[in-house]
Amino acid sequence: MSDLTAYSGARIFDGATWHDDATLVVEGDRVVAIGPAPDGAVKIPLPGGMIAPGFLDLQVNGGGGHLVGPNTGADDLAMVCDVHARFGVTGLLPTLITDTAEVTDRVLAAGAAATQRGAPGFLGLHLEGPHLSKARKGAHDPQLIRAMDETDLVRLERGRAALPHLKVTVAPESVTPEQIARLVKAGIVVSLGHTDCSFETAAAAIRAGASMATHLFNAMSQMGNRDPGMVGAVLHHGTVSAGLIADGIHVHPASIGVALRAKAGPGRIFLVSDSMSQAGTDLTSFELNGRTIHRRDGALRLDDGTLAGADLTMDEALRYTHFTYGLDLGETLRMATAYPAAAIGSATGRLVPGAIADFVLLSDAVEIAGVWRWGVRA
Numbered sequence: 001m002s003d004l005t006a007y008s009g010a011r012i013f014d015g016a017t018w019h020d021d022a023t024l025v026v027e028g029d030r031v032v033a034i035g036p037a038p039d040g041a042v043k044i045p046l047p048g049g050m051i052a053p054g055f056l057d058l059q060v061n062g063g064g065g066h067l068v069g070p071n072t073g074a075d076d077l078a079m080v081c082d083v084h085a086r087f088g089v090t091g092l093l094p095t096l097i098t099d100t101a102e103v104t105d106r107v108l109a110a111g112a113a114a115t116q117r118g119a120p121g122f123l124g125l126h127l128e129g130p131h132l133s134k135a136r137k138g139a140h141d142p143q144l145i146r147a148m149d150e151t152d153l154v155r156l157e158r159g160r161a162a163l164p165h166l167k168v169t170v171a172p173e174s175v176t177p178e179q180i181a182r183l184v185k186a187g188i189v190v191s192l193g194h195t196d197c198s199f200e201t202a203a204a205a206i207r208a209g210a211s212m213a214t215h216l217f218n219a220m221s222q223m224g225n226r227d228p229g230m231v232g233a234v235l236h237h238g239t240v241s242a243g244l245i246a247d248g249i250h251v252h253p254a255s256i257g258v259a260l261r262a263k264a265g266p267g268r269i270f271l272v273s274d275s276m277s278q279a280g281t282d283l284t285s286f287e288l289n290g291r292t293i294h295r296r297d298g299a300l301r302l303d304d305g306t307l308a309g310a311d312l313t314m315d316e317a318l319r320y321t322h323f324t325y326g327l328d329l330g331e332t333l334r335m336a337t338a339y340p341a342a343a344i345g346s347a348t349g350r351l352v353p354g355a356i357a358d359f360v361l362l363s364d365a366v367e368i369a370g371v372w373r374w375g376v377r378a
Contacts, residue, residue: 003027005375006037009046010361013330015053015338015350024051026357029374033353046361049369052333053351054090054358055314056340058167059126059214059243059272061095063279067286068096070103074113081121083280084273085378087313088368090358091123091341091348093167098129098140099289104155112162120373123346124165127156128214131174132194138219139308140194141289148175157186165344169214171195177208184209189344191243194219195230202233206240211267212343213242215274216259217251218307231259238264241343243272244335246321247312249299250274253325260327270339271317276300276309319366329366 005026012019012034025032025041037043062068063083066076077094084092096107104127111125129140131148148170160166167189170180173196180190192205193214198221213220213234221229228235234242244259245251263269273279277286278295285294293300293308300308314336322332341349351359361370371378 004032004038004041005044006041007044007046007051008037010049010051012351013050013052013333014352015334018330024351024359026375029357029376031351031353031355031357034351047369049364050362051351052360052362053337053349054360054371054373055088055318055336056123056346056349057084057089057092057273057314058270058340058344059095059128059274060084060089060092060279061097061275061309062277063275065277065281065283065286067277067288068094068107069099070106072096072107072110074110074117074119077110077114077122078117078119081119082378084275084313085121085371085373086280086368087315088336088360088362088371089314090121090360090371090373091346092121093124093126093165093344094122095126095128098132098144100144101151101155108155108159108162111159115163120378122164123344123348124163124167125159126167126169128169129194131170133171133173133196135196136171136194136219136221138194139288139293139302139306144289146174148179153179153182156183156188160186160188165189165346167191167212167344169193172197172201172205175205177204180205180208180210184211192220192230192234196221197230199228199230199233202230203237206233206237211239211241213240215250215272216242216244216269217255218245235259235262236264238267241267241339242269243340244269245274245310245312246271246317246325247298247310248320248324250307250310256321256325268339268342269335270343271314271321271335272340273312273314273317274310275312278311279313315366315368322366
């Protein structure tokens with residue numbers, strides 16, 4: 001019996017270009033080709049729509065009622081990955097926001113365990129803090145924000161060694177260029193965010209190796225005429241990629257358009273959900289570090305109105321970007337697949353020969369009609 005499977009009947013986007021009247025050929029957990037169905041392949045007809053690479057989400061604070069934090073174990077990380085698979089996400093970075101060193105150690109250990117067991121969809125971890133700026137803290141607990149020291153550096157280096165990918169969000173005010181260079185040397189993706197720094201300070205961090213920015217525009221110094229700030233540094237420096245929360249609340253559509261037109265390459269702007277524990281549930285509120293987060297009117301907010309993550313999933317971000325903002329569908333899909341993959345150096349996000357068979361079936365309305373992880377329908 002052949003292990004080849006040929007999916008036909010849908011237009012195919014491979015992460016870069018479109019293919020019409022073609023089949024996606026998969027053998028086991030790998031993509032073989034996009035083209036004619038080979039002899040002997042098991043043919044799977046699809047009801048129209050589009051095949052695309054599975055989405056990557058590099059900022060996921062939780063889902064299914066679980067928020068990454070003190071009680072997170074490997075099973076919880078796997079569950080969060082499974083929840084977001086419903087929304088087309090086949091690879092993600094569960095995200096721990098600012099917390100204690102002890103909690104960070106526990107989450108790193110959970111990530112190592114999830115890696116060892118091969119949890120589907122688990123690409124590694126994102127640590128958003130605690131080395132941030134209190135001036136741009138957002139929903140992060142200011143009592144836990146602090147500068148980076150040697151113990152922190154060693155913790156992160158050891159954590160990276162046990163994970164496929166590790167992304168760390170820092171503010172240039174709380175780290176030195178030398179510390180950034182050391183993190184990058186260890187294989188850690190350094191992202192700049194929650195910062196009130198000047199353009200020059202941001203540029204120094206970028207020269208040291210920082211290659212990403214966390215939720216562009218939000219919780220960072222804005223672009224001015226005499227100081228372009230963090231936003232200006234991200235758009236100006238081509239080595240930097242940036243996550244974007246596209247929900248119509250976090251960033252005005254005009255600002256999205258300006259950023260997309262101004263961004264120097266090869267770094268790209270990509271989509272993130274910044275979702276919290278509410279994803280995949282009907283929760284109307286939940287707790288974060290002893291504070292209540294309220295879910296209403298499409299947003300997550302603390303009692304004082306501060307945004308705390310986003311009530312967003314990746315499929316919703318795609319629909320907003322394509323239908324509401326009006327970006328070309330191919331470019332919108334790249335922002336959820338190839339661009340975030342390139343930003344962390346992952347081989348995912350493309351449907352090319354030898355790639356892992358992570359893909360989604362989308363309707364013409366960009367609704368999820370099917371999700372496959374490692375060649376198996378989720």
